[in-house]
Amino acid sequence: MIPRIDVRNAVARKNFTGELEFAFEAEQDLIDIPYVEFSSPVTAALRYEIFADDKAEVTGKLSFSLKGLCSRCLAEAEKEIVCGAEGTFAPVPKDEEYGYSNGFIDLREFLRDSVMFALPPRLLCGTCAEEESE
Ligand SMILES: [Zn+2]
Structure with missing residues (x-):
């Protein structure tokens, strides 16, 4: 399950920073490599900080x-x-920022983008990875 960040509640309680740990199933169609799939859920360990202008940073x-x-070899x-x-x-997102509304940050798009960005262009077995690095 992907938790939401309740910004209003956090601000009301003056909890401007927090940590989230959770796991979720990524969509298999994020992967562009033939014959490759996710073999585990994605584990996330995130920290958030909410600023005075209601922007929040998640890392x-x-x-x-x-x-x-x-x-390469289909092993x-x-x-x-x-x-x-x-x-x-940000409530009113600019440039690369993600938007959020009603005081809740939905992390789904951010997580999807982050996973997609981390995916390698292809998957190599141990032997091929070694040969390529030589
Ligand atoms: Zn191989």
Whole structure:
């Protein structure tokens, strides 16, 4: 389950920072690599900070695993990916900011973008990864 951040409640209680830890199932169609799929839920460890202008910054770490066939030799391959995630949320978003309304931050689009950004262009098995790095 992806929690929402209750900005109004947090501000009312003067809890301007907080931490969130949760796991969720990513949509398989985010992956563009043939014969590869998510083999674990995405685990998120995030920290948020709410500022005086009601903007909020969310930073943290996502981790998940990919599994499938090596993009070079079709052997079975698996890879664990850990990536950073960072986003700014604003009631009236500008540029790269995410919008939010009614005092609740919905993290879904941000998480989707962060996972997509972290996906490699292909998946390699151990042997092929070694050969390529030589
Ligand atoms: Zn291979």
